[in-house]
Amino acid sequence: MTGAGRSARLTIGDVTEPFAAPEDLTAALDATGYLADDGIATAGFLALRMRRPLFCEGEPGTGKTSLALALATALDRPLVRLQCHEGIDAAQALYEWDFPRQLLHLRALEAAGDGKLDVEAAERSLYTERFLLARPLLRALGAPCVLLIDEIDRADDEFEAFLLQLLDEYAVTIPEYGEVRAERPPLVVLTSNRTREVHDALKRRCLYHWLEHPxxxxxxxxxxxxxxxxxxxxxxxxxxAVHRLRAMELLKPPGVAESLDWARALLVLGRDELDVAVAARTLGAVLKYSEDLDRVRAKLDALFA
Structure with missing residues (x-):
């Protein structure tokens, strides 16, 4: 960010997209270790070409967050992540002023002026980039990047409404500083575990993709x-075994992350086979609720029959 005052603007240079077709993106994601199916690759490709946010919804563990990480690696762009939570507000997501440093700056000005202060000049010097604490959304406007807005379903309606203007214009106005705008929008990936329904107004601004378990x-x-x-x-x-567990009525069916954890646990134990005995000992790697553990242990023999 450069300059100060209400006319300040933030721009970034143009970047040529590296993919000519969804298949190119599939190959690039594959090189990062993310195995994308045709639907995911097409959705990501269209989001890049159309410069639209990609809204990824699905059960926990279906690879939504991993997709954003893989896209950042494939595009050779930094990942900027905003983790949503209940009560998140614009200040936490966008920017804050560094009040302690501003206060020290005022005291230094006052000392330098032998106790006299040019109020207007001092105020102008306070609201500059030097004292601006950029949070994830503001940082994402500053350079080509992948912006991950993770678990948007955890945020409230007010925060969703705040995001609408940002996703429409890729610009924000800071009252004391001016407009900050990205000429080239970041690639935005929003994820939701569908703990609540996200409003249609937000979804309309995005390309939508539902991720299934593989x-x-x-x-x-x-x-x-x-x-x-x-x-x-x-x-x-x-x-x-994980596919059979997903077919059961569990509080939290295991995702790919749990499959990987289970496999790692077996490798650490030096096992090259998954049988009833070792499954019983390692279920904590794949199931995270005591109720699920009890339900599965009661049917373990049938699951591995």
Whole structure:
């Protein structure tokens, strides 16, 4: 950010998109270790070309956040992450003024002027980039990046409404400083676990993609890609077991992250096979609620029959 006053503007240079087709993006994501299906690759490609935010919704553990990380790596852009939570507001997401430093600055000016202060000049010097604490949304306007707005469903209606203008214009106005605008919008990825419905006004501004848990063959491939030391047989056993667990009525069905944790646990134990005995000992790697553990242990023999 440069300059001060109400005419201050922030611009970034143009960047040529590196992908000519969704298949190119698929290959680039594959190189990062993220195995994208055709739907994910097409959604990401369109978001880049159309310069529209990508709204990814799905159950926890389906790879929504990992997609944003992989896109940042594939595009060779920094990832700027805003983790949403209940009560998040614009100050936490956008900017704050560094009041302690501003106060020290005023005292230094006063000391330099032998106790006299040019009020207007002092006020102008306070509201400059030097004292501006950029939070994730403001940082995302400053350079080509991937902006991840994670778990937007945890935020409230007021914060959603605040995001609308940002996603429409990729600009914000700071009353004491001026307008900050990105000539080239960041690639925005919003994620939601659907703990509540996000308003239509926000969804209309985005391309939408629902992420499912991966099919069996793709999950085996993910395990083998992320854990090169795992055998094909063990990767298949873990994936099959996780798919059976997802078919049960659990409080939290396991996602890909849990599949990876389970596979890592088995590798740490030196196991090359998943049987009933070792599954019983390692369920804590894949299930996170005592009720789910009890339900699965009661049916463990049937699950591995």
């Amino acid at each position: 099919e069996l063959a793709r999950e085996v491939s993910i395990l083998r890609r992320r854990l090169p030391e795992i055998t094909e047989g063990l990767a298949k056993q873990v994936s099959e």
